[in-house]
Structures are given as C-alpha cells and as structure tokens.
Amino acid sequence: MIHQVEIRDLNFGYGDQLVLKGINLTVPKGSLVAIMGLSGCGKTTLLRLMGGQLLARQGSVRVAGQELNHMNEAQLYAMRRQVGMLFQFGALFTDLSVFDNVAFQMREHTRLPESMIRDLTLMKLNAVGLRGVQSLMPAELSGGMARRVAMARATALDPALILYDEPFTGLDPISLGAIGRLIRQLNDALGATSVLVTHDVQESMKIVDYIYFVSDGVIVAQGTPEEIHASTLPFVHQFVWGEADGPLPFHYPGPTLKMDFGDEWGQA
Amino acid sequence: MKGTWGHGLRTVGDTTLRIVERIGAVVLFLGQILRHSGTSFRRFGLVIREIYFAGVQSLIIILVSGLFVGMVLGLQGFETLQSYGSSESVGVLVALSLMRELGPVVSALLFASRAGSAITAEIGLMKATEQLSAMEMMAVNPLARVVSPRFWGGVFSLPVLATLFVAMGIMGGFLVTVIMLKVDSGAFWSQMQAAVDFHHDIVNGMIKSIVFGVAVSAIATFEGYEAPPTAEGVSGATTRTVVSSSLAILALDLLLTAFMMKGWN
Amino acid sequence: MNRATLNLWVGFFVLLGFVAFLMLAFKVGNLNLDGSGGTYEVVAHFDNIGQLKERAPVRSAGVLVGRVHSVRFDTLHYNAEVRMAIDTQYHFPVDSSASVLTSGILGEQYVGLDAGGDDKMLKNGDELKLTQGAMVLERLIGQFLFNKAQDGGADKTSNR
Known part of the structure; x- marks a missing residue:
C-alpha cells in the first residue's frame, strides 16, 4: 500500500511546550482522512507540518515518500506544488477578484496562454458551482461562498494532496452539507488524497474513510466512521455524542469550590 | 536604593539591546x-502597482506640504534677510534648505506615515487572515510576491516624491517672495543658481531620499511581515512603523549630512 | 483598478518627477557650469585666504566664471594654495590677478579675477602670479588705530 502522507514518532513543540507527542499516522493514497479533536489540541499544527510550513523536532514527516525534514527551501516549494490547502476562513487574496484568486497559481506556475487560463479557471469555479461570481471581490461573498471559492483555488493545479483546515467552521447547515459533499467529490474526481482537520463530528463522519482522534498532542483513538461510532472509549463517546462532562471535565482545573467561596458554599 | 538603581540600569540595558536587536532584524530582513x-524585476507590473499605491496616492499630500513649507521658508527667510539688506538671497535660502534637508526629510516623514503605515497594515492584515500562509502553500514565496514589490515600489517612489516636494517648495517660495513681497525675480533665480551646485546639493539630496526610501520601505514591510496576526498586533505594528521610520530617517539624516559635509571640506 | 489606468497614472507620476528633476537641475542648479569636463584649472597662492572655502565662487566683474576646487596649506612657501576650476568658455590673460573678496559686509568670500593685458591666455594648470589675500578685520583695525595714533602724535607736535 502506498501512503500519500506518513508520519512516524513525531514530536513537535513551541518553546518548551510539546504540542504533539509521538504521533504515528498514515494517509493511504486516494483516501479521505479526518483528524479530530478539541480546539487547541494541535490539529492545525499537524496540518502545517504536512505542508512543510513547520518542521518536526523529532521523527519524520513524509509526503509522497519524501522526507520534509531534509528539504531545503526550494525543495519545499517544489513539493507544495503538489499540495492544495484550504484555510479556515478561506484566506482568499482580498485585493484580487474571485477569478484572479483561482487563476493565481496558474499564472504563477505555468506559462499557459490567457485564454486557456480563463477556461480552466471557469471550469474550477463551475466545479464548486460559483461560475457566476467570477468578477466579484472576496469581500462581496458570503462565508460559504468564500469557502467554496477557496476550494476551487486550492484545487486549481489538480494537487495530489489536499489539506483542509476546519472547513466547516462558521457555516450554516446548508452550506455545511454542500461543502462536505464537495470535499468528497473533489477528492474522488481528482484522484487526490485529502486530510481534513475538524471538530465537526457529525458532518465529517458522513464523508471520510478513516478518523484519527487527537487529544493533548497524542492520538487517542482511530478507526473507520463505523468503528468510531460504535466505540466505547469514554473520550470518543463524549466527543461523538457531544456530552458536556466526561473524561474531559467541564470545569477547568482550579482551586476547589471551598477555597474560593468558603465553607457554606463548599458544603452546598 | 540599590535595587532602584539596578532596576533603572537594567531597563536602559534592556531597551538598548532591544533596539540593537530590532535594527539587526530589519537589516537581515x-x-x-x-x-x-528577482520576481519584482522580471514582472515589473507588480512593482508598478505598488508605485501607484505608495507614490501616486501620496502625490497630493506631498505637493501641498511642499508648497506650504516653501511659502513659510520664503516668509521667514525674507523677514530675517531683509534686516541685513539682502532679501534677494531668500531664493538661496529656500532652495538650499529644501534640497539639502527639508525636501528629503519631510517628504520621507510624510511618506512613512502615509504609505509606510499602509504597507504595514496591508501586509499585516494579509498575514492575520492567513493569506501569506495560503500563498506559501501555493508554492509562491510571499517575500518575492508580496513583500519585495512593495519594498521596491517604496524605494522608487520616495525620490520622485522628494523631488516634487523640493520643486513645489521652490515655487511656493517664489510665490511668496517674488509675487507677494516683490523681491526681484531675476535676483531670486540668479542668486539661487549661483549658490546651488548640481552635484553637492541636488545629487546629495537625491542620495538622501533614496537611502530614506530603502529604510522606510524595509521597516514598513518588516513590521507588517512580523506583526502578530491579531487586530492589536497589526495596529501596533502600524504605529511602530511610523515611530521607527521617523527615528531612522532623522538618525540617518544626521549620519549622511555629516558624511557629505566631510566630503566637501 | 484597471491595469491600463494604473500604468497611465504611474507613467504620469514618473514624468512629473522627471520634469521636476529637470527644473531643479537646470533652472535652479544651473547644471551646465559645473558639468563634467567643462572646466580648466588654475592655481594661485595667497598670503591669507580668510574664510574662503572649497566650492566658493570665482567671479570676474561680478559674473560667476568658476569655483574654488581645493584649498590647502603650502608647506614650501608657508601660504595658501588655491586651485580654481574655471569654465572653459571664459579665457583670461596670463597676467590676470586674483584677490579674495567678500560679498557685502557679512557675505561669503569669493575669488575675484581681474583680467590683465597679455596676449597669451591661461591654460590648464597655469599659476596666477599676482594675488591679493583677504583683508583681516583685526589687522585692518590695528592698522587704522596705528595710523590714527601716528596722525594724532603729528598733530600734537605741530600744535606745540
């Protein structure tokens, strides 16, 4: 089996604090894998490591069989041509129109004639159903539309690997379903591999092939959506069913009630 | 007692170190x-766009300020020189002070607050909204595509703006002294021509504004690129651009003036 | 913003700057005089140059004809050696004289050239033999007082 992304014994931290501890993770070619966890558990950091924007302290990150840690800047940029990434809020270039945003990579990396760039760009926009907004500026789009334009832009050069950072955040239920279906469609149509970082369990369970759960920088559970759904692990159960209290306490660790409010409150 | 002194000294030391570190970081940047x-020069259209935003959009403020500064210089100079009976030399005073000092320095200060802060805010905002990261993931280096064109746009714009500032200032001085105060027009120009030297006044003034252009553009892009990706971060970076560029302009002006004077005598 | 409009504006901007530069160079800076290669150099020794500096004007009959190129102390003759760059369009006889003069009472000092009567003209590197140094105020006053005292003494003797 060939793996598009392969991470072995990865440690990563900012300063003294370790954010990711001993991560092992594989993403087979052609699959759609989700990395789930609470906000601030290191999911986005993991995604940035795959894109080579951060480099691992220990362990290895391989994309398409190549070790990112040993690459120089030029090699990293060459690798990224094979990678598309969708940022949390789209990160469209605010000074360019929708059309120019999608055409950006074609103009930067290819010497295609303008007429062909136009056709390709409109095809990409059509794939996300937004051919009609080509002349608008990003500020004139709704959140869901901006996200879809950003998807068209991320897939403009038909990347082998697509990374999605929180694609469902801040969307209405209709846009949410549309984005979810698009992620699956784009992945299968392009024959690409996708990694999805999210905390939206219900939506991603519908589309992904495999799920990794990250908590406190460690992978605590993994499996297909069916296995996760049936899982009896307390953490996974709490996460999937959205329970307020569980292995992850509702209360942030702090002084006891008695210490803060005095005896009467402590007893009450 | 000892603690207070120690604390004060430590603060001085810390501040000095921070300033030196900051200068070093800007130079590395x-x-x-x-x-x-390379990209900026291969695709000069990128730079032209930035010349529009940094240069053309600063035209009005530079032209108007130049005119006013020249008029004030004319008035003040006339007032003082008249008591020595040499009011014709007012042209010399206006031209030399504008070319050597006021032109390069004031236009650079205005440029820092008008265009420099805009460059910082724009790059800072692109960073805060992950546009720079996105560009990096699209295998396009933001240093080449975003930062460098803005830098060169600034470096090209400022000398042009400074030249326009000086020209406007001289016209302002002419307006006040010749048209309003009836100084002889021929004496105004001829005395100016006799005193102004192409190499030592005009070229040196240009050199100053080019150096200021490099300093302001480097500081503005640096502050934007290194800004913390939050609203406060970007607004703080914008303020820092104006403050540090102004200080840099004045300090560099002292250095350059001393250096150029030494060349003369 | 349309690309063409953008280019138009930037072109206008650059053109404006260029015109301003030409105005400064020719109308204000009088570029042709100090242009490269348009000058020849003559030397003059003065016993005292006062406040004369490099780049001070050289005038003849009040017209700017060149500039002081360098000033240094001549250790052989113990006086000041002044080199002047004179515009090639002006020619002076070899027996012309140079003096250090002051424009106005508080004005800057300059070198004044008075043309002589010789047929031969000065060439690059020639020396002006006839020179008159700067008037030093203290010496002038000293001389004045000295003369006054002498006159006064003479008056007294004649009165007696």
Whole structure:
C-alpha cells in the first residue's frame, strides 16, 4: 500500500511546550482522512507540518515518500506544488477578484496562454458551482461562498494532496452539507488524497474513510466512521455524542469550590 | 536604593539591546528581500502597482506640504534677510534648505506615515487572515510576491516624491517672495543658481531620499511581515512603523549630512 | 483598478518627477557650469585666504566664471594654495590677478579675477602670479588705530 502522507514518532513543540507527542499516522493514497479533536489540541499544527510550513523536532514527516525534514527551501516549494490547502476562513487574496484568486497559481506556475487560463479557471469555479461570481471581490461573498471559492483555488493545479483546515467552521447547515459533499467529490474526481482537520463530528463522519482522534498532542483513538461510532472509549463517546462532562471535565482545573467561596458554599 | 538603581540600569540595558536587536532584524530582513527580488524585476507590473499605491496616492499630500513649507521658508527667510539688506538671497535660502534637508526629510516623514503605515497594515492584515500562509502553500514565496514589490515600489517612489516636494517648495517660495513681497525675480533665480551646485546639493539630496526610501520601505514591510496576526498586533505594528521610520530617517539624516559635509571640506 | 489606468497614472507620476528633476537641475542648479569636463584649472597662492572655502565662487566683474576646487596649506612657501576650476568658455590673460573678496559686509568670500593685458591666455594648470589675500578685520583695525595714533602724535607736535 502506498501512503500519500506518513508520519512516524513525531514530536513537535513551541518553546518548551510539546504540542504533539509521538504521533504515528498514515494517509493511504486516494483516501479521505479526518483528524479530530478539541480546539487547541494541535490539529492545525499537524496540518502545517504536512505542508512543510513547520518542521518536526523529532521523527519524520513524509509526503509522497519524501522526507520534509531534509528539504531545503526550494525543495519545499517544489513539493507544495503538489499540495492544495484550504484555510479556515478561506484566506482568499482580498485585493484580487474571485477569478484572479483561482487563476493565481496558474499564472504563477505555468506559462499557459490567457485564454486557456480563463477556461480552466471557469471550469474550477463551475466545479464548486460559483461560475457566476467570477468578477466579484472576496469581500462581496458570503462565508460559504468564500469557502467554496477557496476550494476551487486550492484545487486549481489538480494537487495530489489536499489539506483542509476546519472547513466547516462558521457555516450554516446548508452550506455545511454542500461543502462536505464537495470535499468528497473533489477528492474522488481528482484522484487526490485529502486530510481534513475538524471538530465537526457529525458532518465529517458522513464523508471520510478513516478518523484519527487527537487529544493533548497524542492520538487517542482511530478507526473507520463505523468503528468510531460504535466505540466505547469514554473520550470518543463524549466527543461523538457531544456530552458536556466526561473524561474531559467541564470545569477547568482550579482551586476547589471551598477555597474560593468558603465553607457554606463548599458544603452546598 | 540599590535595587532602584539596578532596576533603572537594567531597563536602559534592556531597551538598548532591544533596539540593537530590532535594527539587526530589519537589516537581515532587507537582505532576504534583496535575495527574493528577482520576481519584482522580471514582472515589473507588480512593482508598478505598488508605485501607484505608495507614490501616486501620496502625490497630493506631498505637493501641498511642499508648497506650504516653501511659502513659510520664503516668509521667514525674507523677514530675517531683509534686516541685513539682502532679501534677494531668500531664493538661496529656500532652495538650499529644501534640497539639502527639508525636501528629503519631510517628504520621507510624510511618506512613512502615509504609505509606510499602509504597507504595514496591508501586509499585516494579509498575514492575520492567513493569506501569506495560503500563498506559501501555493508554492509562491510571499517575500518575492508580496513583500519585495512593495519594498521596491517604496524605494522608487520616495525620490520622485522628494523631488516634487523640493520643486513645489521652490515655487511656493517664489510665490511668496517674488509675487507677494516683490523681491526681484531675476535676483531670486540668479542668486539661487549661483549658490546651488548640481552635484553637492541636488545629487546629495537625491542620495538622501533614496537611502530614506530603502529604510522606510524595509521597516514598513518588516513590521507588517512580523506583526502578530491579531487586530492589536497589526495596529501596533502600524504605529511602530511610523515611530521607527521617523527615528531612522532623522538618525540617518544626521549620519549622511555629516558624511557629505566631510566630503566637501 | 484597471491595469491600463494604473500604468497611465504611474507613467504620469514618473514624468512629473522627471520634469521636476529637470527644473531643479537646470533652472535652479544651473547644471551646465559645473558639468563634467567643462572646466580648466588654475592655481594661485595667497598670503591669507580668510574664510574662503572649497566650492566658493570665482567671479570676474561680478559674473560667476568658476569655483574654488581645493584649498590647502603650502608647506614650501608657508601660504595658501588655491586651485580654481574655471569654465572653459571664459579665457583670461596670463597676467590676470586674483584677490579674495567678500560679498557685502557679512557675505561669503569669493575669488575675484581681474583680467590683465597679455596676449597669451591661461591654460590648464597655469599659476596666477599676482594675488591679493583677504583683508583681516583685526589687522585692518590695528592698522587704522596705528595710523590714527601716528596722525594724532603729528598733530600734537605741530600744535606745540
């Protein structure tokens, strides 16, 4: 089996604090894998490591069989041509129109004639159903539309690997379903591999092939959506069913009630 | 007692170190910009866009300020020179002070607050909204595509703006002294021509504004690129651009003036 | 913003700057005089140059004809050696004289050239033999007082 992304014994931290501890993770070619966890558990950091924007302290990150840690800047940029990434809020270039945003990579990396760039760009926009907004500026789009334009832009050069950072955040239920279906469609149509970082369990369970759960920088559970759904692990159960209290306490660790409010409150 | 003194000294030391570190960081950043400047010159359209935003959009403020500064210089100079009976030399005073000092310095200060802060805010905002990261993931280096064109746009714009500032200032001085105060027009120009030297006044003034252009543009892009990706971070970076560029302009002006004077005598 | 409009504006901007530069160079800076290669150099020794500086004007009959190129102390003759760059369009006889003069009472000092009567003209590197140094105020006053005292003494003797 060939793996598009392969991470072995990865440690990563900012300063003294370790954010990711001993991560092992594989993403087979052609699959759609989700990395789930609470906000601030290191999911986005993991995604940035795959894109080579951060480099691992220990362990290895391989994309398409190549070790990112040993690459120089030029090699990293060459690798990224094979990678598309969708940022949390789209990160469209605010000074360019929708059309120019999608055409950006074609103009930067290819010497295609303008007429062909136009056709390709409109095809990409059509794939996300937004051919009609080509002349608008990003500020004139709704959140869901901006996200879809950003998807068209991320897939403009038909990347082998697509990374999605929180694609469902801040969307209405209709846009949410549309984005979810698009992620699956784009992945299968392009024959690409996708990694999805999210905390939206219900939506991603519908589309992904495999799920990794990250908590406190460690992978605590993994499996297909069916296995996760049936899982009896307390953490996974709490996460999937959205329970307020569980292995992850509702209360942030702090002084006891008695210490803060005095005896009467402590007893009450 | 001892603690207070120690604390004061430590603060001085910390501040000094921070300033030196900051200067070093800007210089290193400048080196990076230069290394990634190939794109800017291969696709000069990118730079032209930035010349529009940094230069053309600063035209009005530069032209108006130049006119006013020249008029004030004319008035003040006339007032003082008249008591020595040499009011014709007012042209010399206006032209030399504008070319050597006021033109390069004031236009650079205005440029820092008008265009420099805009560059910082724009790059800072692109960073805060992950546009720079997105560009990096699209295998396009933001240093080459975003930072370097803005830097060169600034470096090209400022000398042009300074030249316009000086020309406007001289016209302002002419307006006040010749048209309003009836100084002889021929004496105004001829005395100016006799005193102004192309190399030592005009070229040196240009050199100053080019150096200021490099300093302001490097600081503005640096502050934007290194800004913390939050609203406060970007607004703080914008303020820092104006403050540090102004200080840099004045300090560099002293250095350059001393250096150029030494060349003369 | 349309690309063409953008280019138009930037072109206008650059053109404006260029015109301003030409105005400064020719109308204000009088570029042709100090242009490269348009000058020849003559030397003059003065016993005292006062406040004369490099780049001070050289005038003849009040017209600017060149500039002081360098000033240094001549250790052989113990006086000041002044080199002047004179515009090639002006020619002076070899027996012309140079003096250090002051424009106005508080004005800057300059070198004044008075043309002589010789047929031969000065060439690059020639020396002006006839020179008159700067008037030093203290010496002038000293001389004045000295003369006054002498006159006064003479008056007294004649009165007696």
